[in-house]
Amino acid sequence: MKKRFFFFAALWGMVSHSVLAQSNHQLSLEIIPEPATILISEEVPFTLSKKAVLFAHDEDSQRSARYFQRYLERYYGIELPLASCPCELPFETDDETPSVAFLVEINPLAPIGAYRIQITPRQIVLEGANPEGLFYAVQTFIQLLPVQPFSDGQSYSQLPIPSLEIEDAPRFAYRGLHLDVVRHIFPVEYIKRYIDNMALHKLNYFHWHLTDDQGWRMESKRRPILNERAAYRESTIIGIFPGTGVDSTRYGGYYTIEEMKEVVAYAAERFITVIPEIDIPGHNMAVLAAYPHFSTTPHLPKAPAITWGIYNRENNVLIPSDEVFAFLKDVFEELMEVFPSHYIHLGGDECAKKWWQESPFCQEFIQKHNLVDEEGMQAYMVRFVADIIRGKGRIPIGWNEIMQGGAPEGAVVMSWRTTRPGVEAAKLGHPVIMTPSRYCYMNISQLREETKVLAHAGYLPIDSVYTFDPVPRGTPQEVAANIIGGQLCMWTEYYPFVEHIEYALFPRLAAASEVFWSAKERRNFPVFMEKLERQKMRYRLWGVDYCGRE
Numbered sequence: 001m002k003k004r005f006f007f008f009a010a011l012w013g014m015v016s017h018s019v020l021a022q023s024n025h026q027l028s029l030e031i032i033p034e035p036a037t038i039l040i041s042e043e044v045p046f047t048l049s050k051k052a053v054l055f056a057h058d059e060d061s062q063r064s065a066r067y068f069q070r071y072l073e074r075y076y077g078i079e080l081p082l083a084s085c086p087c088e089l090p091f092e093t094d095d096e097t098p099s100v101a102f103l104v105e106i107n108p109l110a111p112i113g114a115y116r117i118q119i120t121p122r123q124i125v126l127e128g129a130n131p132e133g134l135f136y137a138v139q140t141f142i143q144l145l146p147v148q149p150f151s152d153g154q155s156y157s158q159l160p161i162p163s164l165e166i167e168d169a170p171r172f173a174y175r176g177l178h179l180d181v182v183r184h185i186f187p188v189e190y191i192k193r194y195i196d197n198m199a200l201h202k203l204n205y206f207h208w209h210l211t212d213d214q215g216w217r218m219e220s221k222r223r224p225i226l227n228e229r230a231a232y233r234e235s236t237i238i239g240i241f242p243g244t245g246v247d248s249t250r251y252g253g254y255y256t257i258e259e260m261k262e263v264v265a266y267a268a269e270r271f272i273t274v275i276p277e278i279d280i281p282g283h284n285m286a287v288l289a290a291y292p293h294f295s296t297t298p299h300l301p302k303a304p305a306i307t308w309g310i311y312n313r314e315n316n317v318l319i320p321s322d323e324v325f326a327f328l329k330d331v332f333e334e335l336m337e338v339f340p341s342h343y344i345h346l347g348g349d350e351c352a353k354k355w356w357q358e359s360p361f362c363q364e365f366i367q368k369h370n371l372v373d374e375e376g377m378q379a380y381m382v383r384f385v386a387d388i389i390r391g392k393g394r395i396p397i398g399w400n401e402i403m404q405g406g407a408p409e410g411a412v413v414m415s416w417r418t419t420r421p422g423v424e425a426a427k428l429g430h431p432v433i434m435t436p437s438r439y440c441y442m443n444i445s446q447l448r449e450e451t452k453v454l455a456h457a458g459y460l461p462i463d464s465v466y467t468f469d470p471v472p473r474g475t476p477q478e479v480a481a482n483i484i485g486g487q488l489c490m491w492t493e494y495y496p497f498v499e500h501i502e503y504a505l506f507p508r509l510a511a512a513s514e515v516f517w518s519a520k521e522r523r524n525f526p527v528f529m530e531k532l533e534r535q536k537m538r539y540r541l542w543g544v545d546y547c548g549r550e
Contacts (some may be wrong), residue, residue, distance in 0.1 A: 029143075029144065029162070029164070030143070030530070030531040030533075030534040030535070031140055031143045031144075031166075031531070032143070032201070032510050032513060032514055032528070032531055032532070032535050033201075033202060033513045033514035033516075033517035033518045034514055034517075034518040034522045034523065034524075034527075034528075034531075035140065035166050035167070035168040035518075035522075036167055036168045036169060036518075036519060036522065037165075037166065037167045037168070038164060038165075038166050039164060039165045039166075040162065040163075040164050041119075041120070041162075041163035041164055041165070042163075043120060043121050043163040044121050044163065045121070045160040045161055045162050045163060046098065046119050046120065046121055046122070046123070046124055046160070046161045046162075046163060047098065047158050047159070047160055047161075048078070048098070048100070048124075048145075048158070048159040048160075048161055049078075049098070049157060049158045049159070050078055050079070050080070050157060051097070051098060052080055052097075052098045052099060052100060053080065053081055053083055053097055053098075053099045053100075054068070054069060054080050054081065054082045054083065054099070054100050054101075054102065055082075055083050055084075055099055055100070055101045055102065056082060056083075056084065056101075056102040056103075057084070057102075057103060058104065060104040060131040060134065061102040061103055061104050061134060062082065062084070062102070063131065063135075063269070064102055064126070064128075064131070064134045064135045064137070064138050065082055065100075065102040066082065067135070067138060067269075067270075068100075068102075068138045068141070068142070069082055071138075071142060075541055075542075076145070076159065078157065078159075080100075098122055098123065099122075099123050099124070100123075100124040100126070101123065101124065101125045101126065102126050102134060102138075103125065103126065103127045103128070103134070104127075104128050104129075104130065104131050104133075104134050105127055105128070105129060106129070106130060107129040107130070110129030110130065110133070110169070111129075111169040111170060111173075112130055112132050112133070112170075112173065113130070113132045113133050113136050113169055113170040113202075113204075114128070114129040114130070114133045114168070114169035115127060115128045115129065115133035115134060115136050115137035115140070115166075115167075115168055115169070116137070116165070116166065116167045116168075117137055117140060117141060117164070117165065117166040118164075118165050119144075119161055119162065119163050119164050119165070120163055121163060124141070124161070126138060126141055129169075131271070132204070132271045133169075135199075135270070135271050136168070136170075136202050136271075137168075139199065139200060139201075139202055140166060140168065142200070143534075143538070144161050144162065145159055145161065146159055146160070147534065147537040147538050147541050148537060170202070170516070170517045171516070171517060171518060171519050171520070172470065172483075172484060172485035172486065172516050172517070173484050173485055174204070174205055174433055174484045174485025174486070174487070174516075175202065175203045175204050175205065175485055175486070175487075175513070175516035175517060176203065176204075176205035176206070176207055176275075176433065176435075176485065176486070176487030176488070176516075177194075177198050177203050177205070177206060177207070177487065177488050177490070177509070178206075178207035178208075178209060178435070178487055178488065178489040178490055179191075179194060179206070179207070179208060179209065179490050179492070179501075180209040180212070180489075180490060180491045180492045180493075181208065181209065181210065181217050181255075181492070182209060182210070182211060182212035182213075182214050182215045182217055182286075182492075183212070183214050183215075183308065183491065183492045183493045184492040184493075184495060184496045185215070185217060185252065185253050185254075186498060186501075188255070188259050188262060188263060190498050191263050192263065192266050193498075194206075194501075195263070195266060195267050195270060195272055196270070197505075197509070197542075197544065198270070198272055199270035199271070199272060200542070201509055201510065201512075201513035202513055202517050203272070203513060203516070204271055204272055204273065205272065205273050205275055205343075205485075205487070206267055206272050206273070206274045206275065207275045207277065207345065207487060207489075208263075208274055208275065208276050208277065209277050209279070210255075210276055210277055210278060211277070211278050211279050211283070211284075211286065211287070211347075212279055212283045212286065213283050213284070213285035213286060213304065213305035213316050214233055214285070214286065214304055214305045214306070214308075215230065215231055215232070215233060215252050215254075215286050215304050216230035216231050216254065216286045216287065216290075216304075217231065217253070217254050217255055218254060218255055218257075218260060218276070218278075218335065218338070219254050219255065219256045219257050219260075220330075220331060220334060221257070221334065222330045222331070222334050223290075223327065223330055223331060223334075225290045225291075226286075226287070226290050226331075227254050228290070229289050229290040230286040230287055230289050230290045230304060231252045231253060231254040231286070231304075232250055232251065232252030232253070232304065233250070233251050233252055233286075233303070233304040233305065233306050234250055234303065234304075234306060235247050235248055235249060235250070235251070235306045236249065236251050236306055236307075237306060237307040237308060239454070240454055240494070241307060241308045241309050241493075242307065242309075243307060246306055246307070252304070257338055260276075260338050260339070261338060264338070264339060264340065273341050273342070273343070274339055274341055275339075275341050275343045275344070275345050275397065276335055276338070276339045276341070276344065276345065277345035277346070277347055278331055278332060278335060278345075278346065278347065279346075279347025279348075279349070280318060280328060280346055280347050280348070280381065280382075280385060281317055281318040281348075281351055281378060281381045281382075282316055282317050282318075282347075282349065282350050282351035282352055283316060283347060283349070283350065284316050284317065284318050285302070285303070285304055285305045285314065285315075285316040286304040286305070287318070287327075288302045288315065288316065288318075289302045289303045289304050291323075291327065293323070294318050294319060294321070294323065294324050294327065295315045295317065295318070295319060295355070296315060296317070296319055296355045296356065296358065296359035296361065296362060297315045297355070300315065302315075308493045315352075315355050316352065317351055317352055317353075317355045317356065318381070319356075319359065319361060319362060320362065320365050320377060320380065320381055321361075325384060328381075328384065328385055328388070329388055332344070332346075332385055332388050332389065333388065333392070336389070336392050336394060341394070342394055342395055343394065343395050343396075343397050343412065344389045344394045344395070344396060344397065345396075345397045345398070345414075346382065346385045346386065346389065346396055346397070346398050346402075347398060347399060348378070348382050348398035348399050348401050348402040349398075349399035349400075349401045349416070350401065351378050351401065353374035353375070353378070356374045356377060357374060362374075362377065365377065371405075375404040375405035376405045377405075378401075378404055378405055379402075379404065379405025379406050379407075380405075382398060382402050382405075382407075382408060383408045386398075386408035386411055387408075390408075390410070395410065395411070395412060396408060396410075396411045396412070397411065397412040397413075397414055397433070398411055398412075398413065398414065399413075399414050399416055400413055400414065400415045400416060400417060400421035400422065400425065403421055403424065403425055407425065407428075407430060410430075411430060412430065412431045412432070412433060412484075413425035413426075413430045413431070413432050413433070414432075414433045414435055414487070415432060415433070415434050415435065415436065416435050416436060416437055416440075416441075416489070417436065417437065418436050418438070419434055419436050419470075419472050422434050422436075422483065423472060423475060423479065425482075426475075426479045426480070426482035426483055427479050429482065430482065431482055431484045432482055432483045432484065433483075433484060433485055433486065433487055434470040434471075434483060434485070434486045434487075435486060435487040435488070435489055436468075437489075438458075438460070438464075439460070439464055439465060439468035440465070440468070440486065440487060440488050440489055440512070441456070441460070441488075441489050441491065442460075442488055442489065442490045442491075442504045442505050442508060442509075443455060443456050443489075443490065443491040443492070443493065443494065443495065443504065444456050444457075444458040444459070444460040445458065445459060445460065446459075446460055446461050446462060446504075446508060446547050447459075447461075447547065452500075452503060452547075453494065453495065453500045453503060453504065454494035455494060455504070456491075456493075456494070460508075462507060462508050462511050463511075463525060465508045465511040465512055465515070466511040466514065466515060466523070466525050466528060467525065468486075468512075468515055469515065469520060470483055470485060470486040470515070470516070471483050485516055486512070486515065486516050488505075488508075488509065488512050490504065490505060499545045502544055502545040502546065503545050503546065503547055504547075505546075506539060506544055506545065506546035506547065507532055507535065507536060507539070507546050507547065507548070508547075510532060510535050511528065514528060536548075536549070
């Protein structure tokens, strides 16, 4: 006897995400982020064993199937064959062979990331309305697997999975996580692990902060002096800023072009886009160490910063000279040769304008170009870089300070101080990513009395992360439509070690993933905290450190 399975691609056109999001919550299966609908069947569970076969009918399907195949082997020791199914849909399977089918049914009307899971006693069907959707179906399916060996002596050779149907799609198109590799740099293998953890939480943008006062972290062929003089600092502050002194250890390094391309490819396999950042016109002490004449005080000694903070006492701001503009063109074009992302981050934050105010050259530039003041000059420099980015068919992103003097047309605004600048930018028609420090900065302690790591002043417990919403209450619908998502930021001034980063991120990353993915009406903090206990078991399975782990 054989069974036929039909895949209802039309579903994605007939059922909108808003309708899905309003469905009643029938049963929590401890899935993070919370899906739009979960329907539990009374049928017996599907048993995933070594007898099962994985089916994938095309290259897009095979991509996610291979990911699951590797996951199952790594964490459960189960090796399953992956068979190609070249036949036209619907395809047939033997009743005697339990199978997991991976399917992409393209529907241009569906949100990117929409998926459906159907589980019967004999077959599992993971269906994406697009390739991303199938990959996210796999991430949900992973959470249906047991996370501990059975106590009665059984092994992971048989995994019971409940019969059910799940339909889901993300609320926001942009779901990001940032990593600062300037204050402390981390090996490529850890960057890959960082990306793996993003994928497991359905995040899709990795914001890689590559330059700042303390170092230049990307190899430059056009400007090799950056790797010689800007990539290393001579020592590092001890303790919380302003510190108790500095050590005597030279610190730094940079990622080669080959390594950066390797990270880009690794992320792309997990449907994650790498957004690189070169921060201008402030936060450039490392650049000035290589090019002192790019500053307003070329006669003063320059070196990459050995401490943290915003530099008003030491010059870290670029001047608007022809040489500086040629430099910016070189490094941003080089950046875009390595990173194919449609978004390119140009920084734009915390520019200490006092140096421009005290500079006759800068004041003359302001007058010559009718820029009114220093904010106008910052806008001029930001627009120059934005034009380079747009000239390559890309979209510029900047921190919310790019609004000072007027943000470039079409630029995405990343609102970090509060949500207010983001709302103002959205009112002007700019796409906005919300990452307010009060809710999204992971270098703020999640415990009132933190003893394991150093952290910035403040207190950001998991409930604050969970209750944050990228769309502030009362935002008009036409303005909210311009808020494309949210992002967590991991600044690493006080996080030199991998285990410290994971301790700071987890389990708050789980809370953020539900904020960025799930419909607001589907979120429930007490229910989330119940689900989190199982998530922590998965963290232990994955070898991830987290706050509260014994």
